[in-house]
Amino acid sequence: MKRALTPQRVLLYLVLAFLALVFLTPIYVMVVNSIKPLDEIRAGNLVSLPLSPTIEPWLQAWSKAQIGVQPTGLAPYFMNSFLMVIPAVLISTVIGALNGYVLTQFKVRGATLIFGALLFSVFIPFQIVLIPMARLLGELGLAGTVGGLVLVHTVYGIGFGTLFFRNFYAAFPQELVKSARMDGAGFFVLFWRLMLPNSLPIVVVNIIWQFTNIWNDFLFGASFSDFDSFPLTVALNNLVSSSTGVKEYNVHFAGAFIAALPTLIVYVLSGKYFVRGLMAGSVKG
């Protein structure tokens, strides 16, 4: 049925178009200015399209800009971020899934209390743990290393991971678990062969969630890393806030975009699962 174009609908579309504009404008500004020569930006118009587009700012930001001692660009820090994000996400996902599995499928004494404590960890502000964590990383010899950051983010990720997986597994068909137990599947076989392969939606939700949080983290990165182990967010800050020389806005825009790109890609590729998984967890849990 075709809906009549009433004044209400026109208004609705106008509001929606306006909101879309509000969200898209910053991206537009970033993209446009990251491909302008610096004098075009200095001329004053941030919104206009580039007169002579160039990818030079991107190359600068990626491999030439002065961030640490050497003019290396963001590239090595981009690697640092990946070296930090991938293990932290994978480890915290597996531990979160294991926790959810144990808390829902076995009679654990004090399960509610344990779950409550893990849930509470989600609400602890980052700042509170900075000093004890610095101390711990020092004791472990992980201060100023990517490994240290992996540990911090893994520990922080367990709370959310457990929350996601517990709610998902609480709605997991009981008969499947019973059947597998009768077929002879033990603790880990049941987990690897049955639970995990059938939790794709919640695995995706957890990966997106952890990836975004850990990739975008600045505080832990700034607190626990060194010149050679900075994650990308800290390197970007150094690039943008360096106080010497000319402010190369076009390079800054390009750098910021490079930093945002991985999370953007993750969302675009798996956004469908994200919504579906959130629904599965919340409605049935």
Add this chain to the structure above:
Amino acid sequence: MATLSIEKISKRFGNTQVLHEINLDLADGEFLVLVGPSGCGKSTLMNIVAGLEEPTTGKLELAGRDITHLEPDERDVAMVFQSYALYPNMTVAQNIAFPLEMRKVPKAERDKAVAEVAQMLQIGHLLDRKPRQLSGGQRQRVAIGRALARHPSLFLFDEPLSNLDAKLRVDMRAELKKLHMSTGVTTIYVTHDQVEAMTLGTRIAVLKDGLIQQLATPMELYNRPANLFVAGFIGSPAINLADGAVDAQGVVRMAGVDTGVRLPQHAGQAVKVGVRPEDMLVQPEASANSLAAKVTLVEPTGAESYVLVGGAFGEFTLRSAGEATYAPGAPLHLGFAADKVHVFDAASGQRLN
């Protein structure tokens, strides 16, 4: 091939006694049906036999081996679940092979077992599919195949047909019976459907409130129900029940009419009198032993018709072969043979005759 003995099994959840000292003995190759309304404890009993729940007290023996405290996979027991419980991430072949794989059966033997089962259940063309690509009936076959493949000593079925549509359920019921006849594996089958219970079981245990009400062959259960509950539960349409009394001479009377049954040892007692719909006979004329009734309505089903009648006794259903040509409101005289009358104590519900 094995015998199962269930000895004084009871189960308590907090303050609720779900099973009261259940005793059951299954002969080798027997097909025992556990039937009862929801909440009667039949599924709990099955879970205890499967090892998925611990009994509070009691002992289980399978083929002479004490299995009371063994893990589910150590019991040599296979189960088919109501939801089929097929592993969604595995193909049909992988599903069937899974219990063998867990028992470290070599690959070649597993493949052979899968082929054998697929042949028996005619699911060979489905082996590479995932469970979600199968229809309800096909899933059911795969679930049975997975249980068959490991040649267990005991089969457990937990309401396996209740997720199927009516037509398929009748087909699968017959197949299950054939399968049992050809494999001869000792089986426990849980259902709330009395037709399934009657058609499949070599013996039936009727459960209510965690107690076995009666354990008997299907026909014994039907012809001589031990109490009011069993009488009402087994049979469709349900048995006709009316209030009655045993007079001073020991004559059992229903609505004042002599039923032909004599119970002098229960003289003066209030009773419930039951007559099955097919044992109610329409008589041409009124007699001392007939009940006066009026037709309320007629329900034709094709092969037979159910005639609902009302009278001093309450409301009864008659089963009459073919088409019944009674007009609503028509008067009838109902008779019955004394040996088809079931008399129960009105207070305890126990059978008296």
